[in-house]
Amino acid sequence: MTGETWLILGASSAVARAFARAAAERGDAVLLAGRDGDDMARTAADLRTRFGTPAGVLPFDAADTDSHAAFVAAARQATPGTLNVFLAFALMPDQTAMETDVALALACIRTTYLGAVSVLAHLAPVLEAQGRGRVVVLGSVAGDRGRLPNHIYGSAKAGLHAYAQGLRARLHRKGVTVTTVKPGFLDTAMTWGLPVPLAAPPDACARACLDAAARGREVLYFPWFWLGIMTIIRAIPERIFKRLSI
């Protein structure tokens, strides 16, 4: 046992599950938070059986921001040692569906951006008081530029990146690190059946997240080559970019 606990927000996703395994394998405790209680109970049981480390479950709904204060209090209570945070939830509906259904677009933003800001804002004082700890925010390369095929989700992630930057500066003063990880395409339920090239395995991403957190890295692209791809995509003048559909 390491005395470290990872609060995993959005614990049913493939990356979150892989992250929980990687953390538990190191001897860290985990607290799984999300909506699918049955699924999280299975993951928690798996972690206890495989690694003999403590693994608990807390109900959490990112979109229900009113519940976040009580949720954070419960999470704090359930964490004996140092609280660390892995924020992995997001909602990515189909872009064209969101263009015809504005309510769906708002639901995407409510979960992916508002929900994230809300829960991190409630967690921030706890982390400051603790005076140590690590936060990993799962962003996306989609947030690096508003692209035609995915710009509503992308704008929510862009907002999240900016918030995480500010939070990094705030928590840095209290000894807490904030790492933004920007994965490219990952081979998960979110991309299954979509025409995405170069989908990387989620467990490799999870290990990279844990490693980046341990080093206190600020920003990590995963896999690394996405830094190059996004640097090029960001460099294209808007006058030309608006004609492209990448």
Added chain:
Amino acid sequence: MSRWKTIALPGWGRRDRAPQTAARPERVAEVRAAVADGVAAAGGVLARGRGRSYGDQAVNGTGRLILMERLDRILSFDEGTGIAVCEAGVTFADLMRVFLPKGWLVPVTPGTAFATLGGAVANDVHGKNHDRVGSFGDHTAWLRLLLPSGETLRAAPDENPDVFAATIGGCGLTGVILEVAVRLVRTPSRTMRVAERRIRDLDDFFAAFVAARDTATHSVGWIDALAQGGAMGRGILETGEIADHDPAPPVPPRPRRVPVEFPGFALTPLSVGLFNAVYRRRVPEGGRERAVPMERFFYPLDSLLDWNRIYGRRGFHQFQCVIPDADARAGVGRLLEAISAARAASFLAVLKTLGGEGRGMLSFPMRGYTLALDLPHGSGIPDLLARLERITLDHGGRIYLAKDSALSADGFAAMHPRLGDFRAVLSRLDPDGRLSSDMARRLRIREDAA
């Protein structure tokens, strides 16, 4: 609504690479949704593990596939009973990694650790110790099945026993296997003491096996399937005992990968014969003994990832049958003659003994000798496979569905005296025939024999 992807998912023999429609759920709720979608689709639906069956068993060309690999959680382990409850996508590699360091071993394992427990149930797989411990179904405490109706059902030898017996070896046709409770056994080490000796010919092999059956816990024979005449059946007999303790901190073997498909001309009777001869000679005349990590003994080919690419673009078949004891020497002899006469370049053939019938209505094992070998696809191969089926039937044998790609529907029915029972269970669990596979259609597993 589940998301479906069009993707080539051939059997391990890589024969049929037509794209299929597949979902890959990550949560049980998503499995349910995919099954609900799939049963409504033309061609029906089938669960697939890691795709280690060789032929068309885990292929559903006109229907839907549900890939179970992401359901890979170990839900509990009871030190009192040794029972580990696992989701169907847990692999033997997972069990080895998690439980060997704790001193627990899965008593039956197939020749690849990449197989899932769902697949192990669906094929009632066996290992190199079948004589002693039986097959996977003998160590399955219970399993949980999702029926096409959306209902879940627990089955065990004393709970829905007919469903249990139909699901063990049932090729995934009774429902989607969600959970498997497997009984592990204590092991004093993770090391195997392996003895190898050269075998001159087939008579020598049978004599050696008769002795090994009584004395060895694990045994497997490697035969040079290209050797003819007096040398027919020459090879190596390998026996293994679990060591009392580990000699040194065990180092898990690091796998390598076959990077590309081999070109068609790489495998000829000459090159393969040369390989087989070298393989045999690596064991000294007087035999040898050594201690190896268990994984290397159980899974010799797993250290070569994607080894099926060696057979090139056309893919390959694997043939495996069992011949009952009384007729085994004659039957195996005729099989080897047919194979070497066809000059079908094959790497080593495997000869093992099996101890008795499995618990499943369609279980493969029976007391006898089992012969397995790869046959690279080519023009003469369908004829050869038909001849091998004929010989197997003539000698009262049975073909292993996990490997099969060529068995005839009539041959299948003749090999399975409990097929009627199996069909009766299917008509109850899946009255509309919503679970299907290419193999089920080829072998007419559902229809009453014409």
